Amino acid sequence: MSPIRSATAVAHPNIALVKYWGKRDEDLILPFAGSLSLTLDVFPTTTTVTLTPQAPNDSVFIDGTPATGVALRRITAFLDLLRTRTGHQDRARVETHNTVPIGAGLASSAAGFAALALAASTAYDARLDAAGLSRLARRGSGSACRSIFGGFAQWHAASPDSPDPDHASYAEPLHDVHPGLNPALIAVLLQTTPKPISSSEAMHRTVATSPLYRSWLRSTREALPAMRTALTNGDLERVGTIAERNALGMHATMETALPPVRYRTPASLHLLDHIQVMRENGQQVWATMDAGPNIKVLCPAGQAPDVSAELAAISGSQTVIARPGPAATLTARCPR
Ligand code: PMV
Numbered sequence: 104m105s106p107i108r109s110a111t112a113v114a115h116p117n118i119a120l121v122k123y124w125g126k127r128d129e130d131l132i133l134p135f136a137g138s139l140s141l142t143l144d145v146f147p148t149t150t151t152v153t154l155t156p157q158a159p160n161d162s163v164f165i166d167g168t169p170a171t172g173v174a175l176r177r178i179t180a181f182l183d184l185l186r187t188r189t190g191h192q193d194r195a196r197v198e199t200h201n202t203v204p205i206g207a208g209l210a211s212s213a214a215g216f217a218a219l220a221l222a223a224s225t226a227y228d229a230r231l232d233a234a235g236l237s238r239l240a241r242r243g244s245g246s247a248c249r250s251i252f253g254g255f256a257q258w259h260a261a262s263p264d265s266p267d268p269d270h271a272s273y274a275e276p277l278h279d280v281h282p283g284l285n286p287a288l289i290a291v292l293l294q295t296t297p298k299p300i301s302s303s304e305a306m307h308r309t310v311a312t313s314p315l316y317r318s319w320l321r322s323t324r325e326a327l328p329a330m331r332t333a334l335t336n337g338d339l340e341r342v343g344t345i346a347e348r349n350a351l352g353m354h355a356t357m358e359t360a361l362p363p364v365r366y367r368t369p370a371s372l373h374l375l376d377h378i379q380v381m382r383e384n385g386q387q388v389w390a391t392m393d394a395g396p397n398i399k400v401l402c403p404a405g406q407a408p409d410v411s412a413e414l415a416a417i418s419g420s421q422t423v424i425a426r427p428g429p430a431a432t433l434t435a436r437c438p439r
Pocket of ligand 1: 117118119121122123124138212213244245246247302303392393394
């Protein structure tokens, strides 16, 4: 009898400093523009995939609870990709453990699909290199392609003229970031319940109806090389300024969609105002936000404890200090 094939992987969320917002191909998950992110050292997701040759269906457990509906369909469709590629038809049991609230704009799907891509490709013996793994993770959730890598990573949009855009769209780690850049990202957990509208639906609606979407896309394409230069120069002020502007622009696009999508709550706006005041008082702090009401604040690592305490006091919410984190890793596999 052949041994049970099983693998466990850990991955961390990443927060984009130049955002991905809008797909030009919803099936292959190809973005309209490239994006750039920082993988964090907090909130890991651990996922085990075990092939179950006798089972008629995949079974998925998220934090101990059987997944149903959209969550189950997304994971089964992802495993189908691997089954098609490898010719292994076995169903699988997927068990995933999150340490971050799901669906609150804290990048749980990025960590989740990065861990799943690594664990499942190992269990199905797909033998992918890092770029291949990133491409695969992208098919689960776009932003997941960046969580394959530690530190800063850039996801290439792939030119529409490319003969194989699926192959050309993957993330790569950045090796030319100035060693003196010493950032921290503080997550302010204003609200940890799942968002009412998925990022997929919000993106779709934005691309289809927001009159601001094209300008934001143009500014994002300009922000990418500017962000690369700021990172190589170790210029945190420039990094923060570009990141905050790009995130606020992204929210402006969705808030002008029909019907509008508004993830920012009064608590988010109050904190954004306060961050601006902190900056006017000379502190180096810049905000970014994803598909949810929570705010992440970029600052120099040395100032993070003080900044974090101030943000917690102003918002009355829990804050978590994150630093650049590691690449997705395999923690167990059978057979070895
Ligand atoms: O990967 P998705 O489909 O959950 O998209 C997330 C997009 C943002 O988090 C809002 C921005 C980004 O680049 O991560």
